[in-house]
Amino acid sequence: MSSAVVTTSAALGRPFLFDDNAEPEVSCHPERSGKYAKRIARGVVEPALSLPKGSLPSPDPRLASILPASQLEIRPAPEMASSGISDLDALTGGLPRGCLTEICGPASSGRTTVLLAALAAATRRGEYCALIDASDALDPHSVEAAGVDLDRLLWVRCGEGSAGQSKKSAGAPSLSRTLRRGGSFDFLPQSPSPLDFQQSKVEDPSCEENALEKSPRYTRPSELRLEQVLRSTDLLLESGGFGLIVLDLADLPPQAARRIPLTTWFRFRRAVEHKPTILLAIEQQPIAGSCSSLLLQLAAAKRRKNAAHGASRGSGVKNKQALEGRKIDHEQSILHDQTIPPTHTNLLSGMNITAELARSRLDRKPARSVAFATKTAWAG
């Protein structure tokens, strides 16, 4: 018995068949039926046949080359690189190369600590890293304390007071305009204008307001920062050669970060695909959707009652009890119950962080979490 595969052609709006002896299964459009019958009679169109009920299709040699979806070749698993924290590596297997990884969490949840650990691990491997800092929030002393090789870290400090952003008549469409139109953000090279930025050793606290006034194109500073982040990321991904590229969007409000179109994240994902680069995004809430291969949710660990006195800030004494001692409880009552008021020796010496594997395209297992402790630089 011959088999028949019936499908429809969207272009022609009529069914077409692969089998000569099959009966037409899909009825023709009433208006076309006469014409269709004539074409069948002329032999221009071959009549479609339907399968008898209960009959099983037999293999057709012409379909031998077509593979069912279940037998499609599985995409090779990406190479994993250490995140610098063994607990995290045990949870996720590391950070996947050629993929986008998101690390989310609220303030003081340990995102920057994880980021610096990943940077330190990458520079220890001899790789060059790039950090696109949307909020210009990186503390170089923390970076050095984390063991990052500063010579291998490219720091892009986004924010106001930059070159090309004070232009009204710029050639490239601004992100804000693009987003308001509902379109995707695409990189267009923009010719910069003269800049009068001079780095001061100690920033004037009042310069933030002044800087905002200098950027007339942007109604919100976050839009300016986002545009700089995305354009810089595009350029760095195109340049290649970096082992780790980090987008630090941690201080951007989630509403602003969510304005990045999914097409942009898709483009980043495609740009980094098949490259030995880890693309890492640090943010408050997940924004890349399915474009990210790995999503880690960080949070401060829950209450710990051992509020022992820790090491002093300058002492450099390593004390495990001290590391765990100043883990701040989440309930204010615990603090109020303490009879001993905080003294100058009662320091923040570390934090407990909980990392939850919220989503992974690489490992289809239920969500798991892991906790690890960090310490301050002065805790020894």
Add this chain to the structure above:
Amino acid sequence: MPFACIYIPNFSIAAALRAEPELQARPVAIFEGKHPLEKLFAVNENASRLGITPGMTKAQAELCSELALRPRSALQESSAHAALLDCAQSFSPCVEDSACDTVLLDLAGMESLFGSLHKISHAISERAAALGLAANFAMASNPDAALLAARGLSGADTPFDKLRAGFARAGVTVIPSGKEAESLGGLPVEVLFRDRLEGEEKQSADCLLETLARWGIRNLRALATLPEVSLSERLGQEGLRLQQLARGTASRTLVPVEAPLLFEEAIELEHPIVLLEPLAFLLNRLLEQLCARLASRALATQELRLSLELSSLTGIEDGFENLGIASESDEPSKNMWGQPPSAVRRSEAPLPHCRQTKFSRKLNLPLPMLDAKVFLKLLQLDLNAHPPGAPIMKIHLAAEPARPRSAQGGLFLPPSPEPEKLELTLARIAGIVGEHKVGAVELLDTHHPQGFRMRRFVAEVARKVPQKKTPDAAEAQATVTALRRFRPPLRANVTLENGQPVHLVCRRKEVQGEVLWKAGPWRFSGDWWERDAWSRDEWDLALRSGETVSFYRIVHDLLGGGWFVEGTYD
């Protein structure tokens, strides 16, 4: 012993055509002299066909509308001469700088490096064409014979495009050893004298030529056959020297020249340039010439210096009318008087007397490079960021030579950014975020919390990989609680109780509220011996942030007063 000569016929024209290759097919004349008495100094063959001859006044030549008239440029000629020396020295270390249009080189022993003499001759000819010079090349057993052959025998009119395309056959002459007299015999006696002599040399040369003409001596063969004694009696030692030259038997040693490694190219413009796009075309040409010269010496460059001569005020006004360089930017660049051009246009006051000013930019590269396209893009980005502010009359580009980098990427080393690509990327990012906001961090030797500076990010392949620590030690170091700084710090109002903060109010909503926990103060001060002394108390605070607790570092400025939230522990 083989000697070779590279000769550039019609050198002034060749130098002009090297700067403007699009004039190759056009009649070109070079003029010199003071206005209004300029006279034509040199013309090319196309101009000669139109009846244009050297010595005509510029006014006469201007009647020919097709003629391209260019002033004689010492800069262009010196650049062409430097390129000629580069060409010669890329094949032999022993090079004599005979004249501005002639170099002699000793090719003894060069066969083992470059192949047969025939191959060398064509390689030299092609190298000269690559440097933008249409050269005659001749090879003989003695330098003077090679020189005479290059001046007289070689096809001087080989089309430039053919030379550049590698069809450099017509300008190459090789005289076999022992056949010098036979080969040189047909040359006119005028080749014995340099093209342009001045003063007494010219008078004596004219006198000798007149004498020879009266004797009926028209070519070298006739001069070579004259009896030596009689010639000596009539013309002295000079006559004998000329006869030896005509016979191709004169022998001498070369006087090697050690030219300084100056790589400079320049273009003087007839009309000022007001847009960046045509400037980019000219820069591209100059950069290609510079790179070709550097390549011929097996060198690269780590520093490019661009200096532009800007025109006077009237030119500025015309330039800015045409959407000029500085008018692209919203923030008008300042012109030579420190005023924006619009302010100059609007002012009714009499304009100050102005002269040509110079505008210089220096492009420092982290590593030696030799890629004209990368250089051009970097210069374009730099000029976009720092526009000259006035129409350009003259472009001068110099490259500081450096040894090309030699780095072998290891098979098992992690990939690193390609230096040329990275430099372009960094320049583009600098255009987006700001010039001093991209790079690597360098910590300063100070206790000041902001004690760092940005420096150029360099990705060297040969950089040593840091020594691997044990995994435990590395992880212990890596999991250090990081501080995220607020730049600039947030001004805050802090309520104190017994000298300790108990409540914080800040512009950011999430950074305010009752203090759950506090630790401090830690007092820091420094630079008290300078004006910008600082002294501060630091506190670590815990504030409730929704359902979680956030940690902040606040600072009390003891000198200036006021509280600031410096960052958050994350």
